[in-house]
Amino acid sequence: MTPVLDDNPEPINTDVTGRIPKWINGSFLRNGPGKFEIGNQRFNHWFDGMALLHQFKICNGQVTYKSRFLSSDSYQANSEHNRIAVSEFGTVTMPDPCKNFFQRFLSRFEIPKPTDNANVSFVTYKGDYYVSTETNIMHKVDPETLETTKKVRCKFIAVNGATAHPHTEPDGTSYNMGNSYSGKGRAYYNIIRVPPTKSTEDETLEGATVLCSIPSADKTKPSYYHSFGESENYVVFIEQPIKMDLLKIVTGKLRGKSISAGFSWDPKLNTVFHLIHKQTGTVSSIKYVAKPMSTFHQINAYEEDGFLIVDMCASDDGQAIANYNIQNLRKSGEALDEVRPTGLFPRRFVLPLNVDDDTPYSQNLNQKQSWCYLHGEDLHQYGGLEFPQINYGKYNTRPYRYFYGCGFRHLPLPIVWEHPGLYPSEPVFVPAPNATEEDDGVILSVVITPHKGTFLLVLDAKTFEEVGRAAVPVNIPYGFHGTFNATA
Numbered sequence: 001m002t003p004v005l006d007d008n009p010e011p012i013n014t015d016v017t018g019r020i021p022k023w024i025n026g027s028f029l030r031n032g033p034g035k036f037e038i039g040n041q042r043f044n045h046w047f048d049g050m051a052l053l054h055q056f057k058i059c060n061g062q063v064t065y066k067s068r069f070l071s072s073d074s075y076q077a078n079s080e081h082n083r084i085a086v087s088e089f090g091t092v093t094m095p096d097p098c099k100n101f102f103q104r105f106l107s108r109f110e111i112p113k114p115t116d117n118a119n120v121s122f123v124t125y126k127g128d129y130y131v132s133t134e135t136n137i138m139h140k141v142d143p144e145t146l147e148t149t150k151k152v153r154c155k156f157i158a159v160n161g162a163t164a165h166p167h168t169e170p171d172g173t174s175y176n177m178g179n180s181y182s183g184k185g186r187a188y189y190n191i192i193r194v195p196p197t198k199s200t201e202d203e204t205l206e207g208a209t210v211l212c213s214i215p216s217a218d219k220t221k222p223s224y225y226h227s228f229g230e231s232e233n234y235v236v237f238i239e240q241p242i243k244m245d246l247l248k249i250v251t252g253k254l255r256g257k258s259i260s261a262g263f264s265w266d267p268k269l270n271t272v273f274h275l276i277h278k279q280t281g282t283v284s285s286i287k288y289v290a291k292p293m294s295t296f297h298q299i300n301a302y303e304e305d306g307f308l309i310v311d312m313c314a315s316d317d318g319q320a321i322a323n324y325n326i327q328n329l330r331k332s333g334e335a336l337d338e339v340r341p342t343g344l345f346p347r348r349f350v351l352p353l354n355v356d357d358d359t360p361y362s363q364n365l366n367q368k369q370s371w372c373y374l375h376g377e378d379l380h381q382y383g384g385l386e387f388p389q390i391n392y393g394k395y396n397t398r399p400y401r402y403f404y405g406c407g408f409r410h411l412p413l414p415i416v417w418e419h420p421g422l423y424p425s426e427p428v429f430v431p432a433p434n435a436t437e438e439d440d441g442v443i444l445s446v447v448i449t450p451h452k453g454t455f456l457l458v459l460d461a462k463t464f465e466e467v468g469r470a471a472v473p474v475n476i477p478y479g480f481h482g483t484f485n486a487t488a
Helices: 074-081 102-107 244-250 322-325 333-339 376-383
Strands: 015-018 026-035 050-059 062-069 121-125 127-134 135-143 148-151 174-182 186-195 211-215 234-239 242-244 263-265 271-277 289-291 296-305 307-315 345-352 371-373 387-391 406-409 428-431 441-449 454-459 466-472 481-486
Touching: 026 062, 026 121, 050 074, 062 371, 062 466, 121 345, 121 481, 148 296, 174 234, 186 234, 211 244, 211 271, 234 307, 234 454, 271 345, 307 387, 345 387
Parallel strands: none
Antiparallel strands: 015 466, 026 050, 026 481, 050 062, 121 127, 127 135, 135 148, 174 186, 186 211, 234 271, 242 263, 271 289, 296 307, 307 345, 345 371, 387 406, 428 441, 441 454, 454 466
């Protein structure tokens, strides 16, 4: 885990070796945790670090780098008090030592407030860039300066959180998911639709609507989900056996426990696929049931010949979240092997869409496949695969052939491009101008080299041969997700 003490808001020149294609014109934006220590206190979990935004600006074969800490309320409060003042996923804040004993005692009974430390991803709504986490608070940011321009709370719809992985249609319409809780304590999963355009310059999520609400199977223990799938006509929600105990979460501060302590894996429960029609909001009466599994990221989904094909990175074990405690990530070698999560592997499910009362229950309706693993045995040596990406602009919701990801031995190692001691981040595909083939373009990935700096890697997406790299003379921590913002 590489500690970062300062950001670099002014552009820094990089040392380019090889050749960065001159047709790449734009900014590679990245998000992730960048500060794990506040004063003499440390965060406990990888998900807790203060959001650090990164920009690799690529123009005419040259690259500059800048970074900026997100100016969130959490960051400001922590900086002002020089301690962890706002609880995060794996870290619960202690009572303010400046308060008297009675005030500190009462503070333990306060319901935890959602953090606005949006350290997961860059997303777009109505053409604007936001950074988000999994609460109902986002920040609108300027992709050129990385400055925070507006704090945005999802006040237009009654949800208590939303994923950091919305899907965007070609016309700009966005879909996302978020939880809500009724006065009787019932948890619901909500499908959210955001219109494609804004009517005024300062508009944010106005016009967002809840397309439908699905009650949780266990009303006080909804399933955790990090993302969801979509095909041309359906939103695909996977209700998995990773459960959130709402009572434990709400009373966590009283008990001195973090939000993560309210998460649990129940392998006695099955996994349920829910299909929601995107135009009507109708939830399919058919429930597709699979054995217990956990998934964080879907790869793609599409409809073909009366079936819905859903691809994802999945594991038969749901303990992965707990393994990302900071003390585990500071380990190395065999000690890290012992705590790394059970492999997440690409897996395909094929769901029949045309089912009625006469459809046989225990028969494979697709003679080709009902579900399968999308890999050979050689992938096991890499510990699995995560952070999947595709040629999203042209192949999301459509039949596709290629996806890209990071291996999961220790921290993610590459599947095809591999060098000892180098740790590449999520690979992002950038299509070449006038591309005619799915893999016609490049892969961008930020590569961490412990004690040796960091560089932006550019690979030929067809061959995975290195085209060029841009070395940055500062440390960059391993982040989560990013996107490419193309400029004319």
